[in-house]
Every structure is written in structure tokens, then in C-alpha cells.
Amino acid sequence: MLRAVDQEDRQARRKSILEAARVLFRQGDGRLPTAAEVAAAAGLAKGTVYIYFKTKEEIFANVLLEGWLPLLASTETIFLGSKKKSRLQQAQAFIKATVDRVVDEPELLRLDALGASVIEKNMTPEALLDYKLRFNKGLLDAGDRIDSALSLAPGRGVQLLLRTYALTRGLWQTAGNFEQLEGAGIAVVSTRPKIPFSQDLHEALDEYWRGALA
Amino acid sequence: MLRAVDQEDRQARRKSILEAARVLFRQGDGRLPTAAEVAAAAGLAKGTVYIYFKTKEEIFANVLLEGWLPLLASTETIFLGSKKKSRLQQAQAFIKATVDRVVDEPELLRLDALGASVIEKNMTPEALLDYKLRFNKGLLDAGDRIDSALSLAPGRGVQLLLRTYALTRGLWQTAGNFEQLEGAGIAVVSTRPKIPFSQDLHEALDEYWRGALA
Amino acid sequence: MLRAVDQEDRQARRKSILEAARVLFRQGDGRLPTAAEVAAAAGLAKGTVYIYFKTKEEIFANVLLEGWLPLLASTETIFLGSKKKSRLQQAQAFIKATVDRVVDEPELLRLDALGASVIEKNMTPEALLDYKLRFNKGLLDAGDRIDSALSLAPGRGVQLLLRTYALTRGLWQTAGNFEQLEGAGIAVVSTRPKIPFSQDLHEALDEYWRGALA
Amino acid sequence: MLRAVDQEDRQARRKSILEAARVLFRQGDGRLPTAAEVAAAAGLAKGTVYIYFKTKEEIFANVLLEGWLPLLASTETIFLGSKKKSRLQQAQAFIKATVDRVVDEPELLRLDALGASVIEKNMTPEALLDYKLRFNKGLLDAGDRIDSALSLAPGRGVQLLLRTYALTRGLWQTAGNFEQLEGAGIAVVSTRPKIPFSQDLHEALDEYWRGALA
DNA sequence: TATGAATGAGTTTTCATTCAT
DNA sequence: AATGAATGAAAACTCATTCAT
Numbered sequence: 001m002l003r004a005v006d007q008e009d010r011q012a013r014r015k016s017i018l019e020a021a022r023v024l025f026r027q028g029d030g031r032l033p034t035a036a037e038v039a040a041a042a043g044l045a046k047g048t049v050y051i052y053f054k055t056k057e058e059i060f061a062n063v064l065l066e067g068w069l070p071l072l073a074s075t076e077t078i079f080l081g082s083k084k085k086s087r088l089q090q091a092q093a094f095i096k097a098t099v100d101r102v103v104d105e106p107e108l109l110r111l112d113a114l115g116a117s118v119i120e121k122n123m124t125p126e127a128l129l130d131y132k133l134r135f136n137k138g139l140l141d142a143g144d145r146i147d148s149a150l151s152l153a154p155g156r157g158v159q160l161l162l163r164t165y166a167l168t169r170g171l172w173q174t175a176g177n178f179e180q181l182e183g184a185g186i187a188v189v190s191t192r193p194k195i196p197f198s199q200d201l202h203e204a205l206d207e208y209w210r211g212a213l214a
Numbered sequence: 215m216l217r218a219v220d221q222e223d224r225q226a227r228r229k230s231i232l233e234a235a236r237v238l239f240r241q242g243d244g245r246l247p248t249a250a251e252v253a254a255a256a257g258l259a260k261g262t263v264y265i266y267f268k269t270k271e272e273i274f275a276n277v278l279l280e281g282w283l284p285l286l287a288s289t290e291t292i293f294l295g296s297k298k299k300s301r302l303q304q305a306q307a308f309i310k311a312t313v314d315r316v317v318d319e320p321e322l323l324r325l326d327a328l329g330a331s332v333i334e335k336n337m338t339p340e341a342l343l344d345y346k347l348r349f350n351k352g353l354l355d356a357g358d359r360i361d362s363a364l365s366l367a368p369g370r371g372v373q374l375l376l377r378t379y380a381l382t383r384g385l386w387q388t389a390g391n392f393e394q395l396e397g398a399g400i401a402v403v404s405t406r407p408k409i410p411f412s413q414d415l416h417e418a419l420d421e422y423w424r425g426a427l428a
Numbered sequence: 429m430l431r432a433v434d435q436e437d438r439q440a441r442r443k444s445i446l447e448a449a450r451v452l453f454r455q456g457d458g459r460l461p462t463a464a465e466v467a468a469a470a471g472l473a474k475g476t477v478y479i480y481f482k483t484k485e486e487i488f489a490n491v492l493l494e495g496w497l498p499l500l501a502s503t504e505t506i507f508l509g510s511k512k513k514s515r516l517q518q519a520q521a522f523i524k525a526t527v528d529r530v531v532d533e534p535e536l537l538r539l540d541a542l543g544a545s546v547i548e549k550n551m552t553p554e555a556l557l558d559y560k561l562r563f564n565k566g567l568l569d570a571g572d573r574i575d576s577a578l579s580l581a582p583g584r585g586v587q588l589l590l591r592t593y594a595l596t597r598g599l600w601q602t603a604g605n606f607e608q609l610e611g612a613g614i615a616v617v618s619t620r621p622k623i624p625f626s627q628d629l630h631e632a633l634d635e636y637w638r639g640a641l642a
Numbered sequence: 643m644l645r646a647v648d649q650e651d652r653q654a655r656r657k658s659i660l661e662a663a664r665v666l667f668r669q670g671d672g673r674l675p676t677a678a679e680v681a682a683a684a685g686l687a688k689g690t691v692y693i694y695f696k697t698k699e700e701i702f703a704n705v706l707l708e709g710w711l712p713l714l715a716s717t718e719t720i721f722l723g724s725k726k727k728s729r730l731q732q733a734q735a736f737i738k739a740t741v742d743r744v745v746d747e748p749e750l751l752r753l754d755a756l757g758a759s760v761i762e763k764n765m766t767p768e769a770l771l772d773y774k775l776r777f778n779k780g781l782l783d784a785g786d787r788i789d790s791a792l793s794l795a796p797g798r799g800v801q802l803l804l805r806t807y808a809l810t811r812g813l814w815q816t817a818g819n820f821e822q823l824e825g826a827g828i829a830v831v832s833t834r835p836k837i838p839f840s841q842d843l844h845e846a847l848d849e850y851w852r853g854a855l856a
Numbered sequence: 857t858a859t860g861a862a863t864g865a866g867t868t869t870t871c872a873t874t875c876a877t
Numbered sequence: 878a879a880t881g882a883a884t885g886a887a888a889a890c891t892c893a894t895t896c897a898t
Contacts, residue, residue: 001857001858001859003857003858004857004858005857029335030330030331030335031331031335034891034892035893035894036892036893044858044859045858045859045860046859046860046893046894047857047859047860047861047894047895047896048858048859048860050893050894051857051858055894056892056893056894110331112387113327113329113330113331114331115327115387116244116327116387117244117245117324117327117328117331117332118331118332121243121244121245122893162385162388162389163381163385163418163421165384165388166380166381166384166385166386166387166388166418167377167380167381167384167422168384169383169384169387169388170380170381170382170383170384170385170387171376171377171380171381171384172380173326173329173330173380173384174376174379174380174383176330204380204422206425207377207422207425207426208381208418208421208422208425209425210424210425210428211420211421211422211423211425211426211428212421214424214425214428215876215882215883215884217875217876217877217881217882217883218882219876219877219880219881219882224882227882248866248867248868249867249869250867258883258884259884259885260868260869260884260885260886261869261870261871261883261884261885261886262882262883262884262885264868264869264870265881265882265883269868269869270867270868270869336868429878429879429880431878431879432878432879433878438878457763458758458759458763459763462871462872463871463872464871464872472879472880473879473880473881474872474880474881475873475874475875475878475879475880475881475882476878476879476880476881478872478873478874479878479879483872483873484871484872484873540815541755541757541758541759542759543755543815544672544755544815545672545673545752545755545756545759545760546759546760549672549673550872587842590813590816590817591809591846591849593812593816594808594809594812594814594815594816594846595805595808595813595850596812597811597812597815597816598807598808598809598810598811598812598813598815599804599805599808600808601754601757601758601808601811602804602807602808602811603804604758632805632808632850635853635854636809636846636850636853637853638852638853638856639848639850639851639852639853639854640849640853642852642853642856643861643862643863644897645860645861645862645896645897645898646861646862647859647860647861647898655861676887676888676889677888677889677890678888678889686862686863687862687863687864688863688864688865688890689862689863689864689865689890689891689892690862690863690864692889692890692891693860693862697889697890698888698889698890764889
């Protein structure tokens with residue numbers, strides 16, 4: 001194994017661990033893979049992983065972070081880059097981006113569900129603070145952009161983001177709850193045709209933003 | 215130790231285990247208490263707990279169920295008992311009931327977060343199906359009541375419930391994410407006064423229902 | 429459940445437990461069934477079984493005893509009832525009876541293998557002594573009959589019995605060792621056609637008795 | 643703790659675990675020692691033992707194997723190295739080697755009795771197959787040597803070995819059955835002087851081989 | 857830096873047996 | 878005598894993390 005001597009090498013190795021962890025979690029059954037599995041998937045020895053991360057959970061916190069930040073960053077293009085659209089049109093573009101990302105990387109929401117209960121319980125305080133600060137930073141920046149683009153009161157953009165996020169993760173968890181029943185032929189909603197999660201989420205977010213921007 | 219000989223005694227003992235588990239989880243740090251702790255809190259031997267529940271997680275699935283069902287059942291009074299109110303007024307009464315319950319029993323949402331990832335992974339298939347069926351039943355019944363009270367298309371009531379639930383659990387998880395930062399004096403939203411979770415949730419649900427009923 | 433009030437009833441109930449245990453073990457995977465399983469198979473409550481036997485293992489010790497004693501008792505007919513046959517002919521009649529019994533009740537040898545290691549370790553000293561005395565008695569009586577029928581030195585008959593028994597249980601255990609391999613297509617003895625256990629045992633016993641009576 | 647880094651170190655550590663397990667079992671009461679006990683006796687942590695063996699029972703299967711293989715290997719010297727002796731003389735040399743080994747390492751037979759019932763039930767299929775294949779290999783090789791040395795039909799040597807082994811283990815188990823009685827002053831064979839197990843086994847094997855080679 | 861051998865804390869669940877009813 | 882609820886001891890095994898090499 002080549003040694004990661006300079007800063008760039010180290011970053012690359014760090015990324016490769018995160019990527020291995022993400023893929024492994026995506027393929028898995030909803031529980032965190034073991035540290036040994038992550039190391040093996042990254043082509044490293046167990047000990048090496050612990051050079052880059054203090055605890056196993058720190059890895060997955062960073063998987064989450066690296067998963068969500070791009071979506072938050074995308075507000076730059078979506079909101080600021082389209083001054084001519086109406087507020088609702090801009091909102092809908094963001095809704096679409098959110099749904100697309102979530103459908104594309106379903107492991108993000110699965111991992112999210114482990115966040116507070118499992119992941120955060122096994123991080124060092126420093127790593128936890130760092131994780132939250134970075135998340136917070138992305139959120140505040142994105143919120144500011146929304147405030148500005150939609151001419152909202154300061155702080156309202158963050159609130160909308162948080163609620164969008166909340167509805168998304170909540171709906172995903174709830175939808176998952178009933179998949180098994182449907183698999184067994186038991187209808188959750190008997191009189192309505194079952195709609196796919198992406199559509200369900202889209203509708204729900206649309207409803208929320210309409211209410212919020214009303 | 216009194217022996218639970220008849221069916222009634224057995225039900226009472228079962229309840230006492232659930233109650234002990236609930237209280238223990240409420241006081242704990244977000245992880246499931248050990249089976250030994252639950253047994254001790256219920257004043258029983260470890261083995262006795264396993265007479266009533268197949269696995270530890272089955273206990274907590276039932277804590278969840280017994281926690282949510284009353285809220286779903288409350289739709290009976292809230293929606294059907296108030297035909298003279300407007301749709302939005304009825305919705306607001308339900309929002310209030312939801313917020314009150316959640317504020318009153320915060321462990322419900324904390325436990326919820328463990329649902330799919332931890333709890334359901336360690337239940338017997340039978341217990342899991344039973345749990346989901348009972349949850350589903352409560353949901354469908356409540357949804358029907360809402361359909362009827364608000365003159366909605368069949369199945370729309372369930373959808374509203376699911377989305378309310380989704381927003382609630384999602385928002386709670388998200389809010390929890392930032393408590394620590396605020397505890398450390400770092401503002402999530404710098405320019406707005408911080409509002410308590412109950413108010414935040416209330417506003418968000420209000421926004422959602424306004425959008426949904428528009 | 430009818431109560432076993434007189435001695436006869438009690439004996440019958442005891443037998444029914446032994447029979448249930450025997451059948452259960454025969455169907456099982458080589459480990460002792462649980463006490464609960466034995467009770468259920470006998471149509472009794474767990475506690476009832478413990479009225480008749482001090483420990484679970486005492487049950488199975490008695491299953492062994494009731495299984496072997498008839499074979500030992502059969503020496504009466506086989507050896508004494510046939511004065512006109514040669515020694516070897518009489519031996520062969522006994523060999524046949526032994527092979528037949530063992531083939532008929534394969535659980536006897538399977539259970540035998542658990543004897544000293546598992547069963548006897550969990551019996552009360554009294555029950556253990558009783559078990560051994562009864563076994564010993566059957567053995568001595570049968571041995572005496574053989575001594576007399578074959579005009580052997582006193583004690584030689586018991587020795588022959590013990591060695592017959594030893595070869596039988598040993599061969600059975602050894603044969604079992606290789607079943608799996610043969611199932612997987614791996615020959616234990618490549619150049620010889622595989623013979624069934626009953627024939628193998630018959631040959632081995634024949635060889636032994638020929639050597640012993642020479 | 644020195645780390646077993648290369649292959650040789652690892653083999654040595656593996657051996658030390660097997661040896662600790664063997665000694666522990668020899669001193670014990672006939673039940674398998676716990677994994678914790680084996681680890682402690684080997685001067686290792688519990689977890690370390692599980693690096694070398696998948697299950698506790700795999701350890702003891704290997705104790706058995708390492709115990710029997712030398713005896714099987716000894717056929718090389720005993721049979722092939724003595725072409726001038728008669729068949730019976732060669733057989734007797736093997737009988738002596740067998741008795742000596744068994745007397746020297748009585749734990750082998752005690753452990754043998756746990757083989758099929760306890761040990762094999764708790765091994766991974768792979769470990770079980772490996773164990774059987776290695777045993778089988780030793781047996782076939784030894785059998786071939788006997789065939790060749792005694793000019794027997796192919797496969798007959800293995801058969802003789804199996805029956806020798808069967809008689810040995812069976813006789814040992816049976817002898818153990820009555821030790822307690824004799825300890826309590828109750829004679830199994832009242833009219834004969836009690837002979838030690840080694841002599842008993844020797845005589846029985848002698849009788850068997852005489853019959854078999856006749 | 858990289859490795860992977862060693863560590864040992866930590867917890868569920870089973871099940872033989874007891875004993876109140 | 879019969880029941881079955883209650884007991885609690887007992888132990889294997891995993892896996893995150895460390896640290897000697």
C-alpha cells in the first residue's frame with residue numbers, strides 16, 4: 001500500500017474510506033457496517049482507517065455531511081441564478097433537486113435515521129462539534145441565499161430548509177414503515193392507488209411550500 | 215411475586231413491563247435500555263420479561279404503538295365531534311393535540327428514530343407484522359374519520375396523517391441536531407430569536423395543513 | 429388432566445413421559461430435547477414432569493435403561509432356550525438380536541453417546557446409583573445365563589456382553605462420523621463397496637465372538 | 643503479549659491454545675471447558691482465541707484430531723517396518739500402541755464421547771468438513787499401510803482400524819459406566835477379580851483381531 | 857504511515873427447576 | 878397431583894479500538 005505522504009494523498013485516502021463506507025451502507029441492511037468491513041472495502045487495514053477517523057461513527061457522520069452539502073450548495077444555482085422566476089417556481093426547482101437527490105442516493109435518508117440515535121452517540125465531542133458546525137454552516141449559507149432570493153425575513157430561509165429536510169426524512173422513514181405490509185399485499189390506503197415515494201415526497205413538499213409561501 | 219394467573223393479570227403485567235421500558239427510555243440517553251434494566255425497573259426477573267415478549271425490541275415496538283395509538287384515536291373526538299368547525303379549525307385542533315402529545319411524551323419521537331434501524335431489525339417476523347398491522351389499522355381508521363369529517367377523497371386523510379407524522383418526526387430529529395450547538399452558544403439562525411420546538415412544530419404543521427387544504 | 433392417584437396410574441404416567449422423551453429424541457438432532465418439549469409431547473405441564481423425575485437427565489437415563497434391558501433379558505430365550513445349538517450358533521443368535529434391536533431403535537445408540545458426558549453429569553447421586561444398579565443387575569443376570577449356557581468361567585459372560593455392547597456403540601459412533609463425508613461423495617474406503625451399518629456391525633460382532641470363543 | 647506475526651508464530655499460538663484446551667479438559671469433569679477458561683489457560687484474551695478458531699467446539703475437534711493422528715501415523719513404523727513378523731505379531735504391536743496411547747492420554751476417549759453429540763453440533767460446516775477430511779485422510783493412509791503389510795484386500799485395513807477404534811471407545815465408555823459402582827463397593831462381576839481398563843482393552847482387542855485375522 | 861494481532865467489555869437469551877395456586 | 882408463571886445463572890461471541898512491529 002502506498003503511503004499517503006502529502007496532504008493531497010491524505011485527502012484522497014480519506015475520501016476513499018468515505019466512499020467505501022457509503023457504498024457498503026447502501027448495500028447493507030440498514031445497520032452500520034463494521035469497521036473491518038469498511039477497511040476491507042477501502043482496501044486498507046483496520047488500523048489505517050483509525051488514522052483518518054477517530055471512531056467508526058465519525059466516518060458515517062462524514063458520509064452524511066458529504067451527502068447533504070451538495071444539495072445545500074445547489075441553492076446557489078437554483079435560487080440566485082434565476083431571478084426572473086416566481087417564488088413558487090424557484091421553490092419548485094429546489095423541491096425537484098431535493099427529490100432527485102434523495103431518490104438518487106437513498107442511503108442518505110437511511111443513514112440519517114441513524115443520526116442522533118446511533119451515530120452521534122459514538123463520536124468524540126470534537127468530531128461531533130466539527131460535524132455540526134459544518135452542517136450548520138452549509139445550512140446558514142443556503143438559508144441566506146433563499147432569504148435573499150425570495151426576499152424573506154432573515155432566518156426564514158433556514159427555517160424552510162429545515163422543514164423541507166424534516167418532511168423529507170420523516171416521510172421517508174414513514175414510507176419505509178409500510179413497505180413490508182404492501183409487500184405482503186396489505187394496503188395502507190385501500191382506496192387510493194399507491195404512488196411511488198418520489199411522487200409522494202414531491203407532493204408533500206409542494207403542499208408544504210405552498211402553505212409556507214402563502 | 216404475585217403470579218399473573220388469569221388473562222387480566224397477564225395483561226397488567228405486560229403493561230407494567232411496557233411502562234417500565236418507556237420510563238427508562240425517557241430517562242436514558244437515547245439508546246435502548248438493556249433487557250436487564252427493563253426487568254429490574256419492572257420489578258421482575260430477566261427471564262420473566264421474555265415470557266411476555268420474544269425479544270427486547272418487541273417491547274419497544276409496543277411502547278411506540280401504545281404511544282401513538284391514542285393520538286390516532288383522538289381523531290374521533292377532534293374531527294367527528296366538531297362538525298360545526300371549519301376544516302382549518304378542525305385541522306388546528308388536531309395539530310394542537312399532536313404538538314401536545316409530542317411535547318408531553320418526547321420519548322415517543324426519540325424512540326421513533328430507532329424504529330426502522332434498530333428496533334425492527336431485532337424483532338421476530340411475526341411480532342413485526344403484528345406491530346405493523348396494528349399501526350396500520352389505527353392509521354386507516356383515523357384517516358377514514360378525517361376523510362369523512364373534512365369531506366376529502368378517500369385515502370387523503372391517511373395521507374395527511376402520514377405527512378403530519380413525517381413532518382413531526384423529521385422536525386424533531388432535525389431540531390435535536392442543533393440543540394448541542396445552541397447549548398454551546400452557537401446560533402443556528404443568528405438573526406432570529408430561537409423559538410421552542412413546540413412552537414416550531416406548531417408553525418410547521420400549520421403551514422403544511424394550510425398548503426394541503428388550500 | 430386426570431390425576432394419577434394409585435400406583436398403577438403413576439406408573440403409566442411415568443411410562444408416557446419416557447415414551448414421549450424417546451420419540452422426541454429419536455426425531456431430534458442428537459441433543460437432548462428441553463424439559464418443556466418433553467412435557468408438551470407427553471401432554472403434561474412442565475411441573476408435572478418434575479413430579480416423576482428429579483432432573484431432565486434422569487428421564488433420559490431411564491429411556492436408555494428401558495431400551496437396553498429387554499435386549500439383556502432376551503438372553504434368557506436365546507441362550508438357555510437352545511441347549512442343542514453350538515456355542516457359536518447361540519452367539520450368532522444373540523448377535524442377530526443385538527443388531528436387530530439397534531437397527532430398530534437407533535436412538536438408543538445416539539442417546540448412549542450422551543451417557544457419561546451429558547446425562548450422568550446432571551443426575552442426582554441417588555438417581556444415578558439407581559440407574560447403574562439396575563443396569564448392572566440386568567447385565568449380571570444376562571452374563572450368568574451366558575456363562576451357564578456356554579459353560580464359561582464365571583464372569584466371562586458379562587465380559588462378552590460388555591465387549592459386544594462396546595463394539596456396538598463404538599462402531600455406531602464411528603460409522604456416524606463418516607456419513608456426512610459419504611453424503612458429500614467422499615469415500616472413506618475407496619476400493620470397497622460401502623456396506624450398511626447393520627451388516628458392518630454384524631460382521632464386526634461375528635469377528636469378535638469368533639475370536640473370543642476360539 | 644508477543645504478537646504472532648508470521649505464519650510460524652501463528653501455528654505455535656494455535657498449538658498453545660489446543661494444548662491448553664487439552665490439559666483443561668483432562669483435568670475437568672468431562673464437560674467442555676468454557677471459552678474463557680481455555681483462553682485464560684493459554685494466557686490469552688477471549689477474543690484472541692476466536693481469531694484462531696471459529697467456535698469453541700472447533701478447538702476441541704482439533705484436540706481430537708491432533709490426538710489420534712499420531713496413532714494412525716504410527717502404523718507406518720509398526721506395520722511396514724517389520725516385515726519379518728507374523729500378521730498376528732504385527733497386530734499385537736499395533737494393539738499395544740493403541741492401548742498405550744489411550745492409557746497415556748485418557749482425555750482422548752473422554753473427548754471422543756462428546757464428538758458427534760456435542761462437538762460436531764457446534765462447528766461451522768467448513769470446519770466440520772475440514773476436520774472429517776483430515777481424519778479420513780489419516781485413516782485411509784493407515785488402512786492402506788495395513789492392507790499392504792498384512793496382504794489384505796484393499797479397504798480391509800481401514801475396516802480393522804475402524805473396528806479397533808470402535809471397540810476401544812466403546813469399551814472405554816462402558817468401563818467408565820461402572821467405575822462409580824466399584825467405587826461404592828458394588829461389584830460388576832462378582833466372581834472375577836477386577837482387571838484394569840488397559841488390560842481389559844488389550845484382551846478385547848486381542849480377541850477381536852484374532853477373530854478378524856482367522 | 858500502514859498493518860493486523862490482541863484485547864476484553866458488554867448483553868441477549870435460554871431453559872432447568874421451583875413453587876404459589 | 879397438576880399447573881405454568883417466575884426465576885436467574887450461565888456463556889458464547891462480536892467488534893471497536895489499540896498498539897507493537
